[in-house]
Amino acid sequence: MAVLVIADHDNATLKEDTAKTVTAAQKLSNEVDVLVAGQGCKAVAEAAGKIAGVRKVLLAESAELGQGLAEAFEALVVPLMANYDAVLTPATSQGKNFSPRIAAKLDVAQISDVIEIADSGTFVRPIYAGNALETVQSSDAKKVLTVRPTAFKAAGEGGSAAVETIAAPGAPAKTHFVDQKLVKSERPELTAAKIVVSGGRAMGSAEEFQRVIEPLADKLGAAVGASRAAVDAGYAPNDYQVGQTGKVVAPELYVAIGISGAIQHLAGMKDSKTIVAINKDPDAPIFQVADYGLVADYKTAVPELMSELAKVGK
Amino acid sequence: MKVLVPVKRVIDYNVKARVKPDQSGVDLANVKMSMNPFDEIAVEEAVRLKEKGAATEVVAVSIGVQQAQETLRTALAMGADRAILVQTDQDLEPLAVAKALKAVIGEESPDLVIAGKQAIDGDNNAVGQMLAALLEWPQATFASAIEVAGGKAKVTREVDGGLQTLELDLPAVVTADLRLNEPRYASLPNIMKAKKKPLDVKDLASLGIDAAPRLKVVKVTEPPKRGGGVKVETAADLVMKLKNEAGVL
Numbered sequence: 001m002a003v004l005v006i007a008d009h010d011n012a013t014l015k016e017d018t019a020k021t022v023t024a025a026q027k028l029s030n031e032v033d034v035l036v037a038g039q040g041c042k043a044v045a046e047a048a049g050k051i052a053g054v055r056k057v058l059l060a061e062s063a064e065l066g067q068g069l070a071e072a073f074e075a076l077v078v079p080l081m082a083n084y085d086a087v088l089t090p091a092t093s094q095g096k097n098f099s100p101r102i103a104a105k106l107d108v109a110q111i112s113d114v115i116e117i118a119d120s121g122t123f124v125r126p127i128y129a130g131n132a133l134e135t136v137q138s139s140d141a142k143k144v145l146t147v148r149p150t151a152f153k154a155a156g157e158g159g160s161a162a163v164e165t166i167a168a169p170g171a172p173a174k175t176h177f178v179d180q181k182l183v184k185s186e187r188p189e190l191t192a193a194k195i196v197v198s199g200g201r202a203m204g205s206a207e208e209f210q211r212v213i214e215p216l217a218d219k220l221g222a223a224v225g226a227s228r229a230a231v232d233a234g235y236a237p238n239d240y241q242v243g244q245t246g247k248v249v250a251p252e253l254y255v256a257i258g259i260s261g262a263i264q265h266l267a268g269m270k271d272s273k274t275i276v277a278i279n280k281d282p283d284a285p286i287f288q289v290a291d292y293g294l295v296a297d298y299k300t301a302v303p304e305l306m307s308e309l310a311k312v313g314k
Numbered sequence: 315m316k317v318l319v320p321v322k323r324v325i326d327y328n329v330k331a332r333v334k335p336d337q338s339g340v341d342l343a344n345v346k347m348s349m350n351p352f353d354e355i356a357v358e359e360a361v362r363l364k365e366k367g368a369a370t371e372v373v374a375v376s377i378g379v380q381q382a383q384e385t386l387r388t389a390l391a392m393g394a395d396r397a398i399l400v401q402t403d404q405d406l407e408p409l410a411v412a413k414a415l416k417a418v419i420g421e422e423s424p425d426l427v428i429a430g431k432q433a434i435d436g437d438n439n440a441v442g443q444m445l446a447a448l449l450e451w452p453q454a455t456f457a458s459a460i461e462v463a464g465g466k467a468k469v470t471r472e473v474d475g476g477l478q479t480l481e482l483d484l485p486a487v488v489t490a491d492l493r494l495n496e497p498r499y500a501s502l503p504n505i506m507k508a509k510k511k512p513l514d515v516k517d518l519a520s521l522g523i524d525a526a527p528r529l530k531v532v533k534v535t536e537p538p539k540r541g542g543g544v545k546v547e548t549a550a551d552l553v554m555k556l557k558n559e560a561g562v563l
Contacts, residue, residue, distance in 0.1 A: 096439050098443070101453075112438045128325070128434070129331070274556070293542075309563075
């Protein structure tokens with residue numbers, strides 16, 4: 001039976017998380033459809049059709065879907081589930097927002113943050129901030145999963161699925177969109193970046209965080225991340241947070257500066273290919289996962305790193 | 315306006331969870347337990363709404379073992395007015411918790427539910443959204459600011475790349491993110507006062523909901539360990555190794 005993947009996009013471009021979630025979906029079925037819900041997102045739907053192995057793309061457009069209102073997504077997806085055995089959504093802040101509503105309306109469990117699909121009813125997911133992995137077997141007739149995209153390889157291109165436009169539900173009566181303030185950044189997106197530079201509580205202030213972390217990130221063409229402690233202290237915005245309760249990243253290179261390495265943070269970055277840690281405490285837990293550790297005060301180490309990078313043409 | 319805050323008793327934030335050797339779960343014997351940190355933020359926000367005069371009553375609700383009374387006493391010490399424990403020894407899944415809360419809400423009729431966005435044990439991030447769906451109430455997850463006035467809640471949400479503001483007609487469900495507030499520590503006099511505040515205990519069975527598990531836990535295992543690497547002496551060494559050895563520059 002068929003499964004549905006709900007695409008992750010910003011109405012203009014399709015995010016790679018979608019192709020990764022398609023890979024997860026293909027472990028459940030050969031009949032994988034992708035739902036693109038938003039506003040003015042026809043180009044996104046066409047891009048989704050090019051993902052290898054996608055059978056069909058469903059496109060639904062309305063103002064409320066474009067605003068990402070959870071009530072609108074629930075109203076759209078629940079009736080569609082008559083045709084599907086499972087629905088998979090990337091575990092992004094948007095997916096986490098609406099997916100549990102779909103599960104509740106279908107009267108089934110949501111299996112959150114799936115990192116491995118053992119068989120059509122058996123899933124592995126991290127619990128306790130990544131300190132343990134739980135393998136669960138679902139007895140529900142329909143499965144509702146959110147998928148941790150870093151755990152799956154992106155499906156390739158080469159598909160040519162048709163786009164079918166479907167009706168969008170009416171506007172939610174009791175939830176009203178007021179506004180959205182997005183910070184425009186020239187930097188790559190945190191979860192998709194090849195290199196991530198993260199700062200921790202050692203920065204001591206938002207000004208210091210910006211002074212130290214951002215120029216290094218820009219020199220490397222990297223995204224900026226932060227530990228929960230740095231976010232909690234107000235040094236960095238919430239959407240910079242890398243960790244179990246923030247974003248999970250797996251870049252080619254992860255540079256942790258002044259981050260001690262609480263398990264909560266490690267859960268969000270330990271799948272990175274190469275990890276660099278700079279910390280003045282030689283016993284900081286971050287060194288236990290770092291491929292390269294530099295025991296030094298960031299105040300001297302980061303300027304040195306900047307000048308060494310310049311020597312190799314960065 | 316009445317605010318209802320669900321709270322969960324979980325392993326303390328500073329304690330490292332250890333997997334049991336028989337892979338049946340995480341060892342919670344003799345481990346320090348506390349209120350889920352995101353629920354503390356939710357309680358704090360509800361108490362602040364009351365202090366500002368926007369709310370008249372704050373009710374804390376926990377669904378869990380008898381010892382969850384301690385968690386509820388913490389909520390009372392922070393400023394909640396009364397507490398309800400729905401007692402069960404069963405480890406409930408988010409859907410069952412949402413159904414139990416819906417049943418309690420049917421009796422309590424709050425105007426606003428503020429929940430933590432996620433419990434740090436199961437890490438599901440689901441109960442608030444499920445509850446909103448079951449109640450057919452509007453929802454705003456991952457809140458970093460809440461204003462309540464004129465039968466509406468204006469909620470600022472943490473979304474990727476910035477902030478979104480929604481206006482919800484009450485009653486509504488809001489889930490708390492990290493930056494909503496910094497929870498207070500309960501003072502000793504307030505801890506003493508909390509002992510005298512009302513705490514009702516009812517049995518889960520009395521709610522008449524379907525709390526049967528939908529998932530069978532096959533096993534709980536340790537995550538694969540990532541080995542540590544080498545220490546480098548200087549920034550120059552680091553750049554050379556990244557360029558020549560790791561090939562990431």
